[in-house]
Amino acid sequence: MIELFDKQSGKKLGRISEEQLNFLIDQLEEETEEDVDYYINKPTLEMFKDRDIDPALLQLLEKGLGSREEMEIEWRED
Numbered sequence: 001m002i003e004l005f006d007k008q009s010g011k012k013l014g015r016i017s018e019e020q021l022n023f024l025i026d027q028l029e030e031e032t033e034e035d036v037d038y039y040i041n042k043p044t045l046e047m048f049k050d051r052d053i054d055p056a057l058l059q060l061l062e063k064g065l066g067s068r069e070e071m072e073i074e075w076r077e078d
Contacts, residue, residue, distance in 0.1 A: 001015045001016070001017065001077075001078055002015065002016050002017070002018070002020075002021050002075050002076065002077055002078070003015055003016075003075065003076050003077075003078050004016050004060065004064075004073055004074075004075050005073065005074050005075070005076070006064055006071055006072075006073060007037055007071070007072035007073060007074045008071065008072060011064075013060055013061075013063070013064040013073065014060045014064075015078075016057060016060065016075070019054070020054050020056075020057040021075060023048075023053060023054065023057065024038060024057075024075075027047075027048065027051060028040075028044075036074050036075050036076065037072055037073065037074035037075075038072065038073050038074075039070065039071075039072050040061060040064075040065060040070065040071055040072070040073055041065075041069055041070040041071075042065070042069060042070075045058065045061060045062060045065070048061075061073070
């Protein structure tokens with residue numbers, strides 16, 4: 001499994017599957033092949049909805065974002 005974190009606070013958002021991680025990798029921009037962090041905002045989440053995001057992943061990201069407009073997330077394999 002993969003653990004997803006709020007990069008700013010270091011707070012663990014939850015665990016995601018390989019398939020969910022692959023969705024993020026396919027949808028978001030990576031600066032390098034070793035990149036493990038992504039910028040997320042409300043319009044990004046709306047775009048994900050149009051691209052059939054897994055409902056559990058969407059819920060995890062929405063909960064992590066909360067009332068903020070944007071955040072950076074990072075993933076780590078456990």
